[in-house]
Amino acid sequence: MPKYLLLLVYLALACSPVATIAQLKFKKNDSWRYQLIVKDSFPPHIVQEVEKIVRVTITGNNPDGSTNAVYVLESVAVHGSGANFKSADPDTYAGEWRIMEFMQLLHQPLEFKIFANDSISEPSNTAAVAKAAGTSLGLPGEMQDALAGNWKFLQMELKFLFPTSPKQLAENDEWKESPWKFKVVNAEKELVEVAGTPEENNSDSVVVTGAISYTLSRNKGNVQKFRSISRQAMRNGKVLTAREVNILPSPPKALPADTAWANTLVRMSRMSNSLKVNGESDSAKIAQFLAVTTPKYGNRLAFKLAKLDIYGSGSEYMYEQYQHALKDLPSAALAGSSSHLFNKLQNTYYQNPDSAMVLLKLLSADGSMLDSWLDQSFAQYLPQHDFDTTEARQEFRSRGVSEARIAEIFEESRKAPAGAQLLMTRMMAEKDSILQVSLRPMSLWNKAMYTTDTAILKSIAADFGQISPAEMTLGKAARYELLVQDILRKANMPAAADALLDKALTDLKNNQADTAFWTAHPELKNKKAANKNILSHAYYLKYEHTKATDKKTALNYLALAAGTAPKSNAEKAHESFYDRHFLHSEENYSAHFAKELEALGKPEEAMRVLSKQLTAQPDMLDSTRAFFNAHFPGKSFNAYFRDVLLKEWEDAPDFTLKGMNNENIRLADYRGKWLLLDFWGTWCAPCRKDLPHLNQLAEEINAGKYPGNAILAVSCQEPIETTRSFITANKYIFPAAHADDKIEKSYKIKGYPTKVLVSPDGKMLDLQFGADYASILQAYSNAYFTQEKEQPSTIKIDNKKKD
Template sequence: MLLFMSRLLTLLFVFSFPYSALCQELNVPNGQQFAYTWHVVGKGGHKYDQLRTYIFRSLGRNDKGDNVFECQLVRAVEKDDPGASPDLDTDNPKATVFNNSGVLTPLALLQQPLTVTVSAKGKLLDIDGYDAVLSRVDRDWELQKGIRSQIESRKESLGYYIQDMFFQFPDQPIGSSGEWKDKRGVSYKMERLYGHPRGAVKVNKEVPEFNKASFSNESLLQISFVREGDVEEKGIYILDPKTGLVRDFSKNKSFEYSYSSVNDREVSELAIVMETNPKESNLDTAWLNMAIKTGLWSAAFGSGQDYNLEKMQRYFKTKDAQFEKTPLYQVNKLSLLQKLRKNPKAEALYSDLLMSIPNAYLSVPGLYHHLINKFHQLFEKDARLAYEVAGYFYQTKDFNSWLHETSAQNFLSSYSSNKESWDNGLEVVRLMHTDKNLAMRQTADPLFYWSQANKNPKDLNKLLSSANALSKMDNKTMQLGKGGRYGVLVYQLLVNEGKQAEANHLLDAILDKLHVVVVDTLYGGRKDDRSILAHAYQLKYLARKGSGDVNAIKYLSLAAQYSPTGPADKSRMSRYDKHFLKSKETYRQDFVEMLFSSGNEKQALKTFAAHISAEPESLEEMKSLYLRHFPQNDFKALMSDEVIVSWEKAPDFKLKDLNDNERTLKDYSGKWMVIDFWGTWCGPCVAELPEINTFNKELDEGKYPGATFLSIACKDYEQTVKAFLTKNNYEIPVLMSDNKIQFKYNIDGYPYKVMVSPTGRMITLERGKDWRKILKLFNRISGVW
């Protein structure tokens, strides 16, 4: 480890001086040590925040007169966004986000000696020792080929970082004006400074006025520079005139850039400060090697579908004692065994280890899937142990989802069908229900009340007690515990047992609570609860209708109103709610039928249009419904005048195809069209391309006149897309994204499809629905106009 002793002075004041007398080259005495903290923040289209601290020691000059330094990276911090938590902070390496492969390069370089050669004029000539770094990576980490190549390619970036720390003097002597311009068109001005006002150099501010109180006998050099044109730069160096070393450096830089069809602007702020007492990270090399070798990016134990159990076991045997109490080791160990698909020996070993590893060592943020597996295995077998597992991650989204999507299904079957499983599961929920921690109780309470009532609905004391408790639950319990779902389930139990009055009281309470939570914009489940609210109003409609209430239809109207309006209103959890409640996807169709039957055509058509927009696959059925009531009417005119006109207008675009031809939305007008947003990097996108290619060929052959297909490749390179299509013999039309189109169309993931009408109106098509069938349906029934 390099030792460091130096003295730092910051921003200083300007005086005229004959520049021929000042240092105009780098001349650092043999043995002098210094350190820099390099910090860059990206604020343009690409946001990032990176910090590095390097320590240097001069080794004197070589026989060519170049300066030679020993250099070590001693600290690194990486953030995806200036305001985000760090993916890497070498002061706290055990919090590293290892699923970001970008953290591996600074970790590979940390505390590794490099030899840096810099010319007398300050130009970086060579970095020696990088091959030794790669050799250590190969020996200790055994990375996948692509990830190893990534680290190898970062040597060039390291050169840019180090060059920033050394000012490049001009080849020609600096004249008395102190001004010059380099070959890139950058204008420089050198001035001599005295004194140092408080604060760091700010490139967007003028140098402060001379202050006698800040006067110092030591002089430094200020070199300001400006670059204009395609790349804009503005900055200030503060140099030591004796050695030519940088004391402070600040720079703003911005430029336009493009890749594929993407155009954006890079804006960055760089600051380099010479440190008197640099902060150095102390790294546990053994822990780091273990974390990476057993992690996502290593090929030490295999790759793809080919993993070696014996090799894993040999490694585990040598490391178990050392890392027995290390959570990441235990989690990575289990994850490695999971890679051995359809291997009974590995599956048995995984199960044994899962049960033997203490829960605390399985609780790694972002890697809770092994705790979930353990909870799942114990839920129906050992209530006390399952409850103990839940205590380690009950406040996470992972646990909440698993409990209400999977574990709760244990109570859907009748108690008599599996008493042991039922009793164990119910005991887990009861233990959570009686836990001293409020959040755990809120997560489990509604499930407990429903499950204890559903065990034996004939036990009216428990049934009524559960109903009473659910009617009084607070909003947080409604949210964390899926109170709406379980409240409605208990309502149905009450109805089945002939307790309609008590059921009505509970349903009214649940409706009131649902109305509160669905307007809470900070509540992630509010859209799921809107669907439950729609079903609850459907139940109220049926109850009021059954009692002879002539105004019951208003509740069916509310059921239609709160039904999902499209894919954005649905989620995985909402599908489970539908499964538990046996509810419909939407109640608009029921409402439309009621309105048509009552003769309220105007109101019916509004709901009719909304229903087709939300559930476009129902078009055939809705057409039959409409013509059954109005056989004399023109359904195509209805689609044009009532339905399509209610859709959102598709945003226009101007994108290039793979032959560099510019295309706009208008080029595709007059036809029904599906636009697919995809990328070669997206697994689900690639998986469906064979079927897309086949369907597109049918369109090209004229099998469905009036319909067409278009794809837009996002976050991709044109050459990558071309090579991909050629390799797979795909003949689909592709436009390249400009990195703006996906935002105009509110893309929330990939693949993402929208259907555009011949008049340029659009709806989003829900994932999992047969979009080809929907396109053909609208093309056939609505036609082209």
Template sequence: MKPYLTLLITLTAISYGFSQQLRVAKNKTFEITSRTIDTLVAKSDESFTYAFRSLGKNSEGNNIFECKIVKAFIKSNKKVLLNTDSLKKTNFMSTGVLFPIAMLNKPFTVTLNNKGKIISVDQLQDQLKSTLSTWNLNPEIEQQLLNNAGDGFTAQMQGLFYQFPDKALTTQSTWENKDTGAKFKIVANKAGVLKLNMSETRKDGSTTNSKYSFDSKTGLILNEFTKTNFASKVTDFSSGAEKTEQAEVITMKKLSNTTTIAKPDSTWMDMAVKLSYWSNELKTRGEYDSLKVKKSLEAFNPKFKNDAYYTVSKLNLIQQTGNDYNYQVYSDALMKTPNEYLKDQNSHLHNKIGAALDKGSAAEAYAVSRYFYNTPSFTQWVQQSFAQNFIGEHDYPGRKEMDRKSAELIQMFISDKNPIYLQKTRPLNLWTKAKADSKNATLQLATAMAFNKMGDAEMKEGNGGRYALLMYNLLLDVNKKEAADSLLSTAIIKLQKYTTDSLNKERYESQNMLAHAYYLKFLSVVKTDSTKAIAYLARAAEYSPKNNKEKAYASFYDRVFLKSRESYRDDYIDQLLSLGNEQEALKLLAVQINSSPETLSDMQKRFETKFPSRSFKTFFMDHIISTWQNAPEFKVKNIDGKEHILSDFKNKWLVLDFWGTWCGPCKEELPDVNKFYTELTEGKHGDSNFLSVACYDTEEKVKGFLELNKYTIPVAMSDNKIQKDYKVNGYPSKIIISPDGRMLNVQFGKDWKGILKKFNEIYASQ
């Protein structure tokens, strides 16, 4: 945990000929800028400038200051969230931007006694409440902001002022705070400026070192530099494990006599916050209301139609209210949005480049690409969407025009001087040219040679493995088997390297193609060399995905092009059974069922055909369920307050459903999930249980969402631990737990209801 920096310096005895009181003349103005840099987790950099005007002293002799926040800068993970000098570029991904925006240039008063201790901060809460009341924020967020404006903000303001000791100062140059162990030393006192250093070492090993400069006449801090070093435990969100990191927090403060005049556009700020995720202005029970959205956009559009933030927010809102009509509205709005507004909006750019090519021209699509060509989103568009224009298997109105524009666009990519374009599109371009002139053996050989010589950067960035395997087929078509075999062998060597590289984020895509490459090897010799054929098929089975993690999403598109299969394990099982290698075949049968439980019926038929006298249920229990991991214990509460633990569901199959109201795919499938639960209560799904777990959500939102949609599924709120224990890495996720407490994660998109039904049938059989 980050330590709080101690800014209240309590001295025991020191005197160097300066006032021990806060003495600031009435109407004197000054500004203090406080900047904090934190290297831990968020790697934040925050700076606030406060403008002060002395209002003199009150009847008790205390100092009264009018204060305003006139500048704010917030940066997190190298991304600027707020810069009040460029307010319209605010990023509302964090609630941290809301308080400084709400209080920008809003006056409040700070009262300090003559020793520099803050007595009170007044008008702040009233000013904040007044602004928040117009934003219609989520009540939890609003309360959080009001809480942060309490004691925490007072402590933050106290850090801007030096708190003098009660006793008279002496001429001692060093001293120690007996309570904290902090050691102080005066290093200079001249020209009205006192300089001192402070060092502190705590029991936890953290250290703080500070340097201060004070105005001897007014008692105001002129400069401060504080560095705190400490070790902190942080959570690795990918694994859920805790680790210790060394970090530091640097705080700097500086006083100046400049006057900043902030003139925030309150109309823009109101619009921006109301359209942000944190406001309920456009929602009903936590869900975006299409009528409210439509009405608000009609009201905002005349004034903000040329504003970048508004335009992008409008696109987001149209998407989130979602229906077939809104899809067309979104598409039309997207095409009218200037490309420069979409910078860093990769999802919208991904959608717009396709729309631009479809409704506009190759040049328009190319212009969109300039804003995200160096991102994974562009790579995905090229390989998953654009490349399909060159398959040529379906005819449709406008097909010839799309072919022409696609060919024109890929040449623009290839001709661009930026090497990133070449890396991402050259393999596709090579294949399309070879495919277009498929009878030209000379061209096919030259293209194959280009793939053989292709470097790793192009192979990986441009999905060269896919196109090399496609070239293999083109070479066979022109009877160039020797060249085809050479290309296939080279492709296998490269794919093997990418598959075994643990740092390669696309290694599972390479692995899936590698399995198909070995299957092609199998087909090439199956009629001439049965020994080699079996060896190649074994490798194809070996590299077929063994679990959901290895079933890379992008591999679906590779299979579309290559006409390959997700797994070749069942082919190898048949070969093993035909050769009498039953033990190895049964091992692979279990692996196949665990990796693809939707194939269970087919695997059962294979088993019962080959082993009619053996019990498949026994095999299922002893060799499949027994290999599943034990389901972790959990304790979560239903939104109605009922507590659930794992043992509540023993002796029955249990489906755990992980989801959230923020998750689009989750909401899309919930009508079907709710229907399943209704049928379950009617006894239509065997001896089973069901529990839904809402993650990264609030009880209020979940309740409102269920009531709005009239869903009856039982929902427990995550304790932020259960999804980590169950290694949930995507939403929605279905995990099936056996009656004896072992779990199987079902891949998204697979028929989990059919799988559960089959499990029940086998478990209940004799």
């Protein structure tokens, strides 16, 4: 449960008494309508107000003294925290979870009980209501469960509608219900007024302040009006939550909602499977759906936005339809939709700089997405490119791209560099400080590419003299420093190039050591990892430019390049792929270092370096074996692999999971085998795309082709029933289990799909996304199980972290 929801529960318990007025007061068919307004505040910035019109009806009394009742939501409006929704205003609808949660509850009677001991039950039929709505809308089972679970929290709201009744109904009657104390302040013939104040020292750590007042009908027992202002704060004064509740009788007539329109938007959203087959958008279903709905809703902005989601995945045809739908939307309509803004910007920047600037300003609300577009996409179009289009045309045709679209793509590519230069000029004229931080280092590189004037090049190098921590991180200054030093070197300016390379090294080392900056910005940890990878390349460049004059110093730089490289998948950053593209760098320089050590007659040291590199690059086993065999004749690489190398891997965390037939599956069941774990979900498109390959490997293992190997596909973040149905529908035969609430955390799963290799001795190795896991599994299995005549290995690895 999100933290703020948990705080809401505590706050409701703090400001709403549990006991209720004597059940004998309630009679069958008694019914009351209320206007309920709840305003919640979560400092510093979250404020939301929900206004409802509800009806509560007594449906019967039971022999045990309890009373049956139903709660019906007639209308709702939500304001604040980015939400502006009214059930009576179809123009405010969207295919979003929060709106759907309210709309699917409209006019659905939720059943609850008021017990003889003065407590109130949770609504008892939320699962049935959620299942009916979910089945109609194509919602997967876990979303139906989430709806039912959220609706159970309405128990707190029911407590506001049935507050505590004093036992004597007499003036000055007092009682306590921690953390509140109550008193009857006025007792008339028809009405009883109650006031509540917090107890003193009502908690050791959390202090409740505020006031409650309400009026009850003496005869009917129902609340006439209710007001509560309650705040929870720490002893140090830090406010945790604040809530204001007002209940008024006889509200205005509830205006009708357009449920058909609301349901249409849900079916078009990514929450729904209505327009999908096996998790993929289905063009036939979409065409049929749009044929019915476009005449009704085609001119509505929300409908046009929703079309982007239904075209979001699938074939080239679906992609083209997405592009057409995207062009049909004004830029302002995409505010808050970072991925759609990104895609529209990609198709706009070379055509119209002014339109591109509008999109950039909208995208700047998501800083990480803005940086991604600038450094990973836009920067690629700044240089002039001459390339042969033959292979690209063949690739496009093999993917079913139309000839018209292929021609359009190449025309866009032809226009891209000139358009990029116009936009660069336009962006540099902006006074937006955030944009300038992200852009200035790139603009210096761009300027250097298009001049041969040595004076200008020196000036550009000098402009890198004052690089801020933000520019080093958000502006990727080190990438552009290294690119410009290469331009200087090619311009026969070696001294200036060496100086800028040294400057880049200093900037990068200071950046890695800037604990104050990284502590203040934990959300940028991936950028720290990316800069560390650039630092590794900078060391390698120093090696390259030093080895001709000072071999010993150069070798030290190469050792630093190898030592700074990522040591596991956890230390890799996605954006480093783009840095390597621009810099023509490598992810790991250990192989270069090992080669130098070999040349110096130090094969054992070289072997240690290569062995460590396997942890980050598992597909290097064959080259590591070849090096071993060439330099250690008479010794067994397989024995070294089993007895030395594998012992340095991490221990695989233990687990016990439920299989598809509800059987227990344990890690211990695979002792003595190589196990390939695949963490996946039916909701994950890359996972689904890979499953046929995983299934083929499972078929080969079952056929006895790879003895001693096993597969276990672990489905995550979905009900086991969803996984079971998907596997059955696709006739997959690979063994599968369902993740519990521990395994994803213990195996440090950060994305999907993730493959993890577990050795027969219970050691594990992460495999990078896209790795040829079948070949890696077979290679490691052969190395482990194949016995060779051997002499004892004298090579040891020390992967322990040094202080």
